[in-house]
Amino acid sequence: MEVFAQGLGLGFTIRALRGCPKFKKLSIHTMQRRPFLAGLGATAAALGSSAWAKQESGRKLGWALVGLGSLSKNQLAPALAKTTHSRLAAIVTGTPAKAAEWQKQYGIPDSHVYNYENFDRIVDNPDVDVVYVVLPNSMHEEFTIRAAKAGKHVFCEKPMANTAEECRRMIEAVKSAGKQLGIGYRCQFEPHHVECMRLAREKVFGELKFIEAGFGFQAGDPAQWRLRKSLAGGGALMDVGIYAIQACRYLTGEEPVEIVAQETKTDPVKFAEVDETISCSMKFPSGLLASLMTTYAFNGSNFFTAIGQGGRFGLEAAYGYGGQKGWSSQPGVKIEFPATDHFAVEMDLFSRAILDGKPFAPAGEEGLKDLLVIEAIYRSIREGKAVAVETV
């Protein structure tokens, strides 16, 4: 697995997985330097529709956010304001009150506001280059395919979809449209993670022999969509366990071949529809085993530990939006970087890939690979046996 990422506004192409120090230095530098454009919304609000379309043009691609939940509100919109090549161009929501609130805050004209029914009209909006699908998992396929049919590039939140089959259809649709499909795996650009990939690849701690990884949290509101199978597809595994799967995959650079998994449900009422806590073991082609856990029932697991022949290294608070903490058993190896805005980085790298006409990764195939692992874990639990992971 190799990820080619484009430098942030600096016109160079790097291989993030090879951990080119220049990339880290420059990209972080760029992120730090760029002030939060707090005044933008108020200014834009005073402008009409065509002015809105024009003012942020140039090299900035227009992004439409589909789904205005907390991720869009608290992370993506503020992050877009920090980017170099991206801007908030349109919103798609089923809630008129949310639309009004966003229009006011970001000065979005009526012509750039869609709902789930009239979304397809976005085909006629040249301001929108990218559609970012931030909906509940079960709606990812539909809106990715509709966006592709509308001639837009698609950026899709993780998990890419509820099933591998859905992923395959999404990949095909975007490919047919001649557009790009990126998946929101922000950790793949986060400097602590990138550095750990380098440590693994360059065998700084020798050949990797074992990985422990876990991510979970105590899901609060019992009414949230994450706990509804029809919307989320699954529970903790699909929502946060996927980060631990990602870590195992990008640290090894391999795809797991065999999985055994076990589930527990200590609150069968709250988690009646989706998985609560899962523990599993995955075998990779090199012989490495990875132990993975995920949960919606409690806080406290948010890490990976990689054990090599020559020592150990890992991250704590590994998968949050910021505040990663690296450690290693070698006093000379520090894993310490300034915080970045994960969302600003991933969106701008996607924009930059499109502007440069270069393929972006992680693309749809990466999302598909995780779904194949997730499906194998669920299958192992259901059948009570070791299962092979299907291949792409």
Added chain:
Amino acid sequence: MEVFAQGLGLGFTIRALRGCPKFKKLSIHTMQRRPFLAGLGATAAALGSSAWAKQESGRKLGWALVGLGSLSKNQLAPALAKTTHSRLAAIVTGTPAKAAEWQKQYGIPDSHVYNYENFDRIVDNPDVDVVYVVLPNSMHEEFTIRAAKAGKHVFCEKPMANTAEECRRMIEAVKSAGKQLGIGYRCQFEPHHVECMRLAREKVFGELKFIEAGFGFQAGDPAQWRLRKSLAGGGALMDVGIYAIQACRYLTGEEPVEIVAQETKTDPVKFAEVDETISCSMKFPSGLLASLMTTYAFNGSNFFTAIGQGGRFGLEAAYGYGGQKGWSSQPGVKIEFPATDHFAVEMDLFSRAILDGKPFAPAGEEGLKDLLVIEAIYRSIREGKAVAVETV
């Protein structure tokens, strides 16, 4: 599971698992205070057989070490010299050169030296109260039963035997002889472990929800008995994985009911006969899952982490002979104790239980329970499916 342990030379009985602070304070204090009796060997060497028998009598029980490998040489003999109620009384070895060396060092008369053939004559030696079986695992059953038939109490190294069936015969034999059978689970008396048991039992971090535990090391010499199935019964799991099993069991106070496990063998030549690296997940009656790993292929895993609703705690360098390091997510909860001699403590507590006529724990049933877990792990690997753990 409750362990009643006897205070070291202080005549009080405590419940180690309830973490009575007095126990910890006093026992550590006692261990620290007792000087290493370095001069004992040289002095005793100058005495004849009957003097040897007499000089360390009184409240000191005589221990016979069966098997003079590195554990006996580097840990047990030095540890016996630090005890209050125990003393080295006899040795049993198949190697005359070793016998000579030990006789010289510890002043052991010919009458107190046995080999594996004439071992049963120990029945006639009133100096020997306890036989400590320190042989390769496959010989534990035979020598435990022979020792019991010779009217001796038996202390047996972990793993108690190769199979649960052997454990059951050992328990029956020692019971029939009206003697006690203790298993060498030194961590059950180690202050850091005892404190973690207390934190778990008293729910200082809330109800335990998940445990991660691992112990492994890189097995050096490819010719060692540990890598021969006929002698060791199994590999890393039986030798060191058992510590992680113990931790999961004594932190929860429960027996696992279902297990899924996976094995990898990256060096099929060196580990042709025994397991190299295993990862598994265990479900407990309360719904808690534990993730466990063990290996003979690499260093770097020697820990447990317990995650409760209110935070995390654990040990690093958890299972070594000394140097345990505790940590917790609550700044106010420190897990820090002076080092103890694990072997001196466990042997003296066994002696003390016998002197007081009280049952010692961990006894044979505890060893049996671990073998039932070990057998379930191997069965899960062999059959590639989730298996139930057999009950005692």
